[in-house]
Amino acid sequence: MSERRYWLMKSEPSCFSFDDLKARPDSTEHWDGVRNFQARGYLKDEMKVGDRAFFYHSNIADPAIVGIVEVVKAGYPDWTAFDPENEHFDPRGSKEKPLWFMVDVRYVAPLPRPVTLRELKGVPEVGDMVLLKRGRLSVQPVREEEWRAILRLAGMQEEP
DNA sequence: GCCAACGTTGGC
DNA sequence: GCCAACGTTGGC
Numbered sequence: 001m002s003e004r005r006y007w008l009m010k011s012e013p014s015c016f017s018f019d020d021l022k023a024r025p026d027s028t029e030h031w032d033g034v035r036n037f038q039a040r041g042y043l044k045d046e047m048k049v050g051d052r053a054f055f056y057h058s059n060i061a062d063p064a065i066v067g068i069v070e071v072v073k074a075g076y077p078d079w080t081a082f083d084p085e086n087e088h089f090d091p092r093g094s095k096e097k098p099l100w101f102m103v104d105v106r107y108v109a110p111l112p113r114p115v116t117l118r119e120l121k122g123v124p125e126v127g128d129m130v131l132l133k134r135g136r137l138s139v140q141p142v143r144e145e146e147w148r149a150i151l152r153l154a155g156m157q158e159e160p
Numbered sequence: 161g162c163c164a165a166c167g168t169t170g171g172c
Numbered sequence: 173g174c175c176a177a178c179g180t181t182g183g184c
Contacts, residue, residue: 010181010182012182036167036168036181037167037168038167058181058182058183059181059182059183060182060183061183061184063182063183117183134165134166135165135166135181135182135183136165136166136167136180136181136182138181161184162183162184163182163183163184164181164182164183164184165180165181165182165183166179166180166181167178167179167180167181168177168178168179168180169176169177169178169179170175170176170177170178171174171175171176171177172173172174172175
């Protein structure tokens with residue numbers, strides 16, 4: 001069995017929040033609508049079943065990591081790109097030659113308390129995080145040391 | 161709501 | 173294949 005990798009996935013809570021994920025059937029949802037080529041690469045090829053990700057709330061007064069999710073289905077075509085009615089429609093791809101991909105994630109657990117971006121900026125151990133270096137990437141890798149440092153900050157003794 | 165940063169597009 | 177213009181993200 002290959003080693004679990006760690007990620008961070010952003011969502012605007014007004015659009016789709018961590019609690020919204022919890023409320024879904026099986027607490028599972030497609031992570032659709034990502035239209036950035038670097039993030040696409042992660043979704044399509046690198047995120048594997050069993051990998052875990054921080055769920056990050058962006059575009060709010062105090063943006064923060066609020067919880068943990070798990071990848072339950074690896075990369076497959078994002079059908080919202082095929083639907084002209086959908087806001088994420090992209091005519092460059094097709095069902096035969098999909099351009100955009102998504103994974104399915106399942107709610108695992110909230111952090112004991114949210115860890116804010118503001119707070120992370122003051123923590124040397126996470127100073128190299130993609131979140132701090134390249135703020136706009138909506139799906140991004142997290143190093144294992146960073147993952148653990150954030151769990152510790154949040155007061156989580158043991159990963160569920 | 162503003163605007164800086166930065167990813168993407170398209171003319172050349 | 174460069175790079176200016178444009179559009180979007182996301183912190184503030």
